Amino acid sequence: MKDISSAIQLIPLENYVFLSVALFSIGMMGVLFRRNTIAILMCLELMFNSVNLLLTAFSAYHSDPAGQVFVFFIMIVAAAEVAVGLSIIVMMKRNVDSVDINLLNRLKW
Amino acid sequence: MVFLFYMLSAIMIICALLVVFSKNPINNVIYLILCFLAMAGHYILLNAQFLAVVHVIVYTGAIMVLFLFVIMLLNLNKAIILRKSTVTRVSAVITGGIFFLVLLAATRQTFEIHAKYPFASDFGLVSGIGKVLFNEFLLPFEMSSILFISAMVGAMMFGKKDV
Numbered sequence: 673m674k675d676i677s678s679a680i681q682l683i684p685l686e687n688y689v690f691l692s693v694a695l696f697s698i699g700m701m702g703v704l705f706r707r708n709t710i711a712i713l714m715c716l717e718l719m720f721n722s723v724n725l726l727l728t729a730f731s732a733y734h735s736d737p738a739g740q741v742f743v744f745f746i747m748i749v750a751a752a753e754v755a756v757g758l759s760i761i762v763m764m765k766r767n768v769d770s771v772d773i774n775l776l777n778r779l780k781w
Numbered sequence: 782m783v784f785l786f787y788m789l790s791a792i793m794i795i796c797a798l799l800v801v802f803s804k805n806p807i808n809n810v811i812y813l814i815l816c817f818l819a820m821a822g823h824y825i826l827l828n829a830q831f832l833a834v835v836h837v838i839v840y841t842g843a844i845m846v847l848f849l850f851v852i853m854l855l856n857l858n859k860a861i862i863l864r865k866s867t868v869t870r871v872s873a874v875i876t877g878g879i880f881f882l883v884l885l886a887a888t889r890q891t892f893e894i895h896a897k898y899p900f901a902s903d904f905g906l907v908s909g910i911g912k913v914l915f916n917e918f919l920l921p922f923e924m925s926s927i928l929f930i931s932a933m934v935g936a937m938m939f940g941k942k943d944v
Contacts, residue, residue: 683786683826686888691790693884695797701877702801705870707863710806710852714813717844718797721820724836732827737904737913740829744914747839748925752932754844758851759939765855772863 688729695722709764709771713757720750786826792819806852814845829905 695718702715724743731739761771768775796816800809817840824833864870904910914922 683783687786687790688827689888690885691793693881693888694794697877697881697884698794698797698801700880701873704873704876705801705865707865708806708857710848710857711800711809714800714809714848717813717840718800718816721817721840725820725823728824728827728829728832732829732905735904737909738917740832740905740910741914741918743832744835744910745918745921745925747835748928751839751844752928754847755932755936756939758847759936761851762855763939771855771857 685729685733688726692722692726692729695719695725707773709761709773709776710758712773713754713761716757717750717754720746782826785822789819789822789826792816793823806857807849810845810848810852813848814841817841817845827905828903831905831907831910 699715699717699719699722702718703712706712706715724746727739727743727746731737731743764776765771793816796812796819799812800816803809803812817836821833821836821841824830824836865873904913
């Protein structure tokens, strides 16, 4: 375990911050870019996971296990969210026979 | 180690871009699975083995299979022509790029603060996480079962034909 720690020390924490920022931006771009609701849900998962990665990196570099427990709870919430979101998509397909997000704009007015 | 980090990061970013830009929903799911597997590699690099295993089991094993199941159930596996207008798509890319630059500029200012923390992690295995999870975080852990029950009831409510 000591050898692993000394080997990983070569990677600075900044790299993980950059990677998470890039992934979060790609996920946000995908939410704005796509019209397919399932693809939007997938981009949402991408944003979730970039936050998870950043939390794990900070937890490992500050040697505080509470961060990794928090990532575990985020995974629990993500699983529940995906179950509800996919059932909403199934209901949408049944009611309007499409997964186009532009058809669900009646809450705007 | 540094080479491994850059390789995993490149795989993740390329797969994430392909998730956004490829048209077929099945291809989207496959690229997202690849991205999540690379992220499990990152967790192992960060000495968080428990999270890596949970990530592979929950995300690639359960959530992405659920996505695939819904895509096949709704018969969406052909590339449907659902595209926003060109103006919207270009502005989405510009917005994402500007957001990336702003976050990058904001985080670059803080590196003097957290540069003094070296990597010190020896709690990533099941025993280390479990001790914390079942001591200080026992109540939230039990509360998550209530969350799951409510999510299950909600999904069944949405799934019913006539509510």
